[in-house]
Every structure is written in structure tokens, then in C-alpha cells.
Amino acid sequence: MLAEPLLQRLAEARHVVALTGAGISAESGVPTFRDAQTGLWARYRAEELATPAAFLAEPRLVWDWYAWRRSLTRRAQPNAGHAALVQLERLLPRLTLITQNVDGLHARAGSRNVLELHGNLDTTLCFDEGTVVTEYTDDGRTPPRCPRCGGLLRPGVVWFGESLPKATLEQAEVAAASCDVLLSVGTSSLVHPAAGLPLAAKRHGAVLLEVNPTATPLTPHVDAALSGPAGLLLPELARQLERLRGRLAPSD
Ligand code: BJW
DSSP states (O other): OOOHHHHHHHHHOSOEEEEEOTHHHHTTTOOOSTTOOOGGGTTSOHHHHSSHHHHHHOHHHHHHHHHHHHHHHHHOOOOHHHHHHHHHHHHSSOEEEEEOOOSOHHHHHTOSSEEETTEEEEEEEETTTOOBOOOOOOOSOSSOBOTTTOOBEEEEEOOTTSOOOHHHHHHHHHHHHHOSEEEEESOOSOSTTGGGHHHHHHHTTOEEEEEOSSOOTTGGGOSEEEOSOHHHHHHHHHHHHHHHHHHHSOOO
């Protein structure tokens, strides 16, 4: 699957970054961001709901959309792709996992070092104060209100036009600039600043690998494009790495 010289580079890497997007959760039954709209939500475009302006115009609609998506992700289980990244974390000296996903499935699979660039569906913020709200009363209003200031509550995710969490983005940028291999998995590579991380890694000399059933704007820049589903290809990659490690291990 992965050509021997690139597999060697992966096996020798001191620091690997995996950047994931919605595609890695597709096989858990969580629809990807751009294909997310099914059933009642099919007539809305995700890009038009995931903005502060949409929330201010129709807070109930946007809150309900996130409630629907939260109910899907809570029922979902991590898949073989998530599990393979946990295995890679064990096999490699250092793996930084950067995700654009808000579903929390990497942590539920057992990944320890996860940088969530776009927040998490399971957190709630006060729209006005930007503070995390852990407890609030359900008084029947949608969205519920902030117990401190009475402002609208919103999901703790990053919408278009909003800044990413500063410290998390900085850690991601440092990791991208210092890794030997960056593995981009299941992302359309359209949304910035996340989409710029692989290119920054490449400028600093990293090998770029991509796992995706379809080509993306990143594909022309990668050293290897592994075409197919993450749930199949990531476990295969981990197996290849383990086999190579077995061959390289000094015999007693
Ligand atoms: C499989 C598979 C399987 C399927 N296995 N793969 C520079 C240039 C141009 C624009 C900008 C720029 N810098 C900033 C911007 C503006 C904007 C932006 O990037 N716009 C672009 C659309 C052009 N960025 C922002 O606004 C960001 N903020 C920011 O930069 O602030 C400063 C600033 C603002 C304005 C101007 C300039 C500076 C914030 C971005 C926040 C993104 N938030 C969202 C919503 C999160 C909450 C929610 O989920 O509702 O994050 S948008 C959405 O896209 C979500 C995702 O995390 C993100 C990425 O999507 P992803 O993960 O790639 O999913 P899909 O669906 O697009 O793709 C799935 C892929 O999986 C596909 O390729 C499939 O083929 C594949 N796949 N099955 C493997 N089994």
C-alpha cells in the first residue's frame, strides 16, 4: 500500500502529525460536514448554518441543528480508523493528533494527545460573553439562556469567520512546523487555517501522506495519496508499520 521508502520515513520519524477531518468519522455513521444534510435538514447548506450571522438570525434553527448532530455523534462509536490512530500513537515515538472534528470520537477511541481546532459539540458557550457554561436550566426556551447574563447559549464550536482557540492553533502550528511526517486523513482541505497546516509542514521538510477516497486541493502536494476509506487504509498502514518494525528489530 505505502511504498517502502515512505514507510521507512514513517518508521524513522521522531514526530508525526495526523490531521483529521469529517471523513474519518464517516464510517462511524457521522455524516461528513459537506454531506451532512439528511432528512429534515436536507434543505439547508451546512456552510450557511455554521456562522454567527446564521445563529443571530435564526438561533432556534441553528441550536436545533446542533442538537440533532449531537444526538447522532453520541450514538456513534469510534471506528477502525480512529482505533488505528490510537495504535499509531503507541507505535511511534511522538504523534500529535490535530482534528477539525467536533464529535469527540478520537478521545473516545483512546487517543490521548488531541488538539481540537474547531471545538467540541459537547461544550456550550455564552454567545455574548464567550465563556464556557457547564450548567444551565432548561426552562423550555430554545436556545437556553446563560445563567449569568441571560444571553443566548450556543454550541462550543468554531464557526466561519470566528477565530480558532489561540493556544490550540499555536500548538498545531508548532507541531506542523516540527514534524517529519504529516498524515492528512478524511478532510476536504478547504477550510483555513487547518488546510494550511500540511503545506507549512511540507515547507519545513515533512513528508506528506493523504488518506481520502477522493482527490482534494492538497493531493497535488502530497508524497503519497492513499485512495480509499480511512477505516480500511489506516489499520493497513499501522499493520505495515508493525511488520517493518518486526523486520528491523534486533534479533536475540
Ligand atoms: C473520507 C471518507 C472515509 C469521506 N475515509 N475520508 C484563507 C483563504 C480563504 C478563506 C479563509 C482563509 N483563512 C480563513 C478563511 C475563511 C474561512 C475559510 O476557510 N473558508 C473557506 C471555506 C474558504 N475560515 C474561517 O473562517 C476560520 N476562521 C478564521 O480563519 O478566522 C480568522 C479569519 C476569518 C475570516 C477571514 C480571514 C481570517 C474558521 C473556520 C471554522 C470551520 N468550522 C467548521 C464548523 C465547525 C462546527 C460544525 O461542525 O458545525 O468546521 S466548517 C467545517 O469545515 C467544519 C469542519 O471541521 C471543516 C472542515 O471540513 P472537513 O472535515 O474537511 O469535512 P468535509 O465534509 O469538507 O470533507 C470530508 C472529506 O472526507 C472529503 O474529502 C471526503 O472525500 C472524505 N471522506 N468518507 C476518509 N471513509
